[in-house]
Amino acid sequence: MFSSERKLITFIAIACILLGLLGYAWKQRTHVPFVTVTLEQITTPFSYGASTILRNLHTGIEVIDNAIGNTTALSDIEQERDTMAQKVVDYNEVVAENIRLRQLLNFEVAHPEFDMVVATVVTKDYGNWTNTFTIDRGAEEGIAINMPVVVPSGVVGFVTDVFPHSSRVQTIFDPRTSIGVIVQRPESRIASVMKGNGNNPTEPIMVNIAKDGDILEGDTLITSGYGGIYPKGFPVGHIKKLEIDSEGFVKNAIVDANVNVRNIEEVFVIIRSSVMAPNSPKEPLKLVPQTQRDQLEGVKGAVKQ
Numbered sequence: 001m002f003s004s005e006r007k008l009i010t011f012i013a014i015a016c017i018l019l020g021l022l023g024y025a026w027k028q029r030t031h032v033p034f035v036t037v038t039l040e041q042i043t044t045p046f047s048y049g050a051s052t053i054l055r056n057l058h059t060g061i062e063v064i065d066n067a068i069g070n071t072t073a074l075s076d077i078e079q080e081r082d083t084m085a086q087k088v089v090d091y092n093e094v095v096a097e098n099i100r101l102r103q104l105l106n107f108e109v110a111h112p113e114f115d116m117v118v119a120t121v122v123t124k125d126y127g128n129w130t131n132t133f134t135i136d137r138g139a140e141e142g143i144a145i146n147m148p149v150v151v152p153s154g155v156v157g158f159v160t161d162v163f164p165h166s167s168r169v170q171t172i173f174d175p176r177t178s179i180g181v182i183v184q185r186p187e188s189r190i191a192s193v194m195k196g197n198g199n200n201p202t203e204p205i206m207v208n209i210a211k212d213g214d215i216l217e218g219d220t221l222i223t224s225g226y227g228g229i230y231p232k233g234f235p236v237g238h239i240k241k242l243e244i245d246s247e248g249f250v251k252n253a254i255v256d257a258n259v260n261v262r263n264i265e266e267v268f269v270i271i272r273s274s275v276m277a278p279n280s281p282k283e284p285l286k287l288v289p290q291t292q293r294d295q296l297e298g299v300k301g302a303v304k305q
Helices: 002-027 033-110 294-299
Strands: 112-128 131-135 148-151 155-162 165-171 177-183 191-195 205-210 222-223 235-244 250-257 266-271
Touching: 033 112, 033 266, 177 235
Parallel strands: 155 235
Antiparallel strands: 112 131, 112 266, 131 165, 148 155, 148 266, 155 165, 177 191, 177 222, 191 205, 205 250, 222 235, 235 250
């Protein structure tokens, strides 16, 4: 026990003496060159290594910090870009909607003879053998079957089915649709029927035109008023091409319609019209048999019986 304590005390004393000598030597390093050189040779590698490690560590921290800062800045820029892009989209949509609504308003003001309801297209069903869409107005808003549907550029179709708050519209491109049309050109005024074309849904056909009928490519077609659905005078389209029927007795006309139903978003449904359709006789007209006088004068008369 006593021997162990003596060894510990001796070790501590020697350590203190060594530390004292090292401290003295460090203070006197400028006066004792061999001590200074030796200490510098011993401590220089450690000092250089520590300095390099600290410098590299500081550089790495700066790189990481810059990378984080750049990533954050890039994220902010991308977010700001996306926000600006969305604002541009919203602005363009508002402008487009404003233009459409202004056109609808101008059309409504220009046609006080019609009572019209504005409706929005909510679903579409376009194909070779059907061409319809659904609007968000129905019986509760005054819509009824066979009411005409129009836009400022022309005729769209008519109402075929009515529900409480929605309706189905059959367009002029549907093969089941027939609409009375007339050539607007004063020298012509040829009237016929335009039908949807199942073989080419985008090009309806004006059918059964007399072979020598005065109709030309580019002629404007308007509604004739016959049929009891469409008021007279609404624009329909233009004659795109004339074709002789396969039997050679009549000709047909391919029509370039004014309306592109695939792009429309709002339509007018005409509830009431002060424009009278051409009068139809309540009783059918019958031909009076020719008399001898008629045969001589070449006259035939038609009266009601």
